[in-house]
Amino acid sequence: MATGPAVPMEWEGFIDLIAGIDRSLQHVIDPADPWLKQEAIQQMAMSLSQGYAPIMAQDSRVPAFFTFLNPVIKSAAPNPDYMYRTCFVEGSGTYRLSGTRGTTLFVHVGIGSGYIGVDDQAGPSVGHIDLDTLSLGEGGRFSVILSAERPAGYDGDWYRLPANARTIGIREASYDWENEIDSRIAIERLDDAGDHRRPSMDEIAHRLERLAGFPERYAQLFVHFVKTLSRHPVNSVVLNTWSDIGGLAEQTYYEGLFELSDGEALILETEVPDRVRYWAVLLADQLFNTIDWEKCQSSLNGFQARLDSDGRFRAVIAAEDPGVPNWLDTAGRFKGVVQGRWYQASAAPTPTLKRVALSDLRDHLPSDTPRIDRAARRESLRARFRGAQFRRKW
Template identity: 25%
Template sequence: MSESVEETAEALRKAFDTMIDRLKEARDAIDTPELYPAPQTERNLAEGYRYVLGFLLGSIERSLADPLYPRFRRAIQPMNRSTIDNSDAVYLAAEIDGNHSYRIRGRALDSRHWRGENPVTSKRAPQYVIFELSSGHAGDSGSLAEMRPGNRINTSTLDCHSLQVDSDGHFEILIAPQRPENYDGNFMLSCRHSHGSDYVGRFLTCRELFHDWSNEDLLDLEILRLGAESDPRSPLNPAGAIALMDRIGELTRNQVHFWNAFNTVTLETYGKVPGMPSIGDDDKPFMPTNDMNAPNALGLATGGGQSTNIYAGGVFMLGDEEALLIESTVPVPPSFMGFHLANLWGESLDFESYQSNLNGHMLEQDADGAYRWVVSHRDPGIANWVDTTGLPHGYLTIRWTYPEPPVREQWPSLKVKQVAFEDIQQSLPATTKKVLAEQRQEQALMRMRHVQRRYRQY
């Protein structure tokens, strides 16, 4: 082995060791009090290690990505759920360089519902789809300071209600620093001047939100940089491998540290944090316990989130014989509505094996027009039961999607009530729908089949 090869081997080994050190720093966030971990219980500790490994998985995939040769990948999936994710969503992502131009080609199944029409086939496109191009990725710095206004923006968004789709379900989207003259097709701007600064789109996401899990299916998507076919990618060299390992370690460590701090400090999951600024009321945490905050429109400045969503959130803390009743009136029907539970690491609860979420299609609306969910550890025989999977302490979240939000006076409203498990039936309207054990089994089979389709790898 030549001297130069020996030096390369040593540099690569050193980079690998540095990566492992950063991964250990990520692991420390599971149980180091100064790093804002979830309370130490056997389940929280076990899930904390999965949480860190999930960020490692995501960091590997992100670090291997090439903005000049992008492809859509699953940013969140059952192996790396995080950030209080939407149980009804597929999160796709592609790293790009907004100084260049790209073309997305796609195909959707029956998408008439995107245009306010009735579908004519049973198999159809997701309930709602949105593409968003951001100048940065939440959590990459590892510091809550990145949430200051103007640190990152969406340079462009495009949702299914505005997407031009042909009669066969095909569509194209051009992404470019400026719209070509006389171009009237689907377009996303990749460079924008805002807040006195110039921003370049770097992180493209596509959220596909599902209502009817039995009949809605994924989009077919591809993305190519214009000119990539005549400009082949260079093979990996030692400098590239070192940069790859550096980025994997840095992203994993920073993401875990950021979201721990976000959950504890920003969301005030465990109460007010002395000496820290608050986005909640003076006397009430932003995420109250056994209650939910008022519906609000979050954005990139509060850790990200879908730009067309109105959110409400809180924390449940329930004993074996306790339950929460959550009631919502929705004056203006949204494009999507979903209620979800998550653990204190921000991982959505297992929605394949448990009914840990209920969306607007699954939900039984009561005769008075209100929507009601029952959150408890065991089945009360109510159709709208949401299963905690035995977790005593976790997150509650509702999302309503409005591409054009209604006036504030017509936003959804919420009421949350804690009751004894034995009082659930009498606390609900007499017309509340009940279900039998066989129906629960049918619902469980539907969930398993849908989740396999949603996250298929072929």
């Protein structure tokens, strides 16, 4: 990471810098809402903690994976089925990824050219590796080298590392949270880039300056994104790829604003593609934080969801339990974002959203839709919470 001017950072100076974080409020969709404003201020604190690992604790000479999005850091609507890990690299370096594959649905390795919130400009993905395309040994063991040129005499798995590579990121998808086993992955730098050393005063000062600006750079993209969705009718969705900032290759998103009132529900309805490796839907708040998926059923994936007898997927978005299997819980919110994913799919259907009275809900659902009572819901939520805790978060 580049260094700034040779000026030591004083605590008062750092406080002055982070005082400007409140500029992030300009990106909030409804800053006049006092409850939302409190959540936005809470998000500023969360954002500072989110920026610490990539800005203060990374060294491309001795890279190591860290978690950027998880059940605590929920900004940018992280997918509850994905575990996200990242490290910083240099395109001129030689690196080895090794470990065990695990039994999750897929493990995707992406190479990025600019990192959200850390760099002034986030860059697109410049490389992709599906772990299932590598040579897997006993117990799912693997090893792959990433470098500008294949090492002399090396005939194992190898992937060309682009000159503009900045990060290596992992998305690991799980359908069955309770029973699938996450991968174990380590990264090593093989060429001699020098040993890790105590950061200089200049470097610390520069990194602290970048950390202070992280929340606004991040909010400019993701908190502001919710505002951009207001260009479209509420309770409708549009398709997106996020390819310009590192979205997963071959993944199509649908997303839009939802709104309902007390005593109402939204019915999300869609076809499911004939061929699809992974699909899911989640709810996020008005700051684009995924609603607490460990503690409530704010998301469903292709394993967790129940398809109706006509083969279609219908989910009910509501603030109170509607007594159906595919409840998407808003956790008491009446406004937010709905986002879904189709990955490696033969089609990318655009779901519809219908606003109905909760008292009339059954009139709008197939007659054979099961009824879920309080006891069954509590048991399913306990199982969900167990599975979420089993996932590897670091």
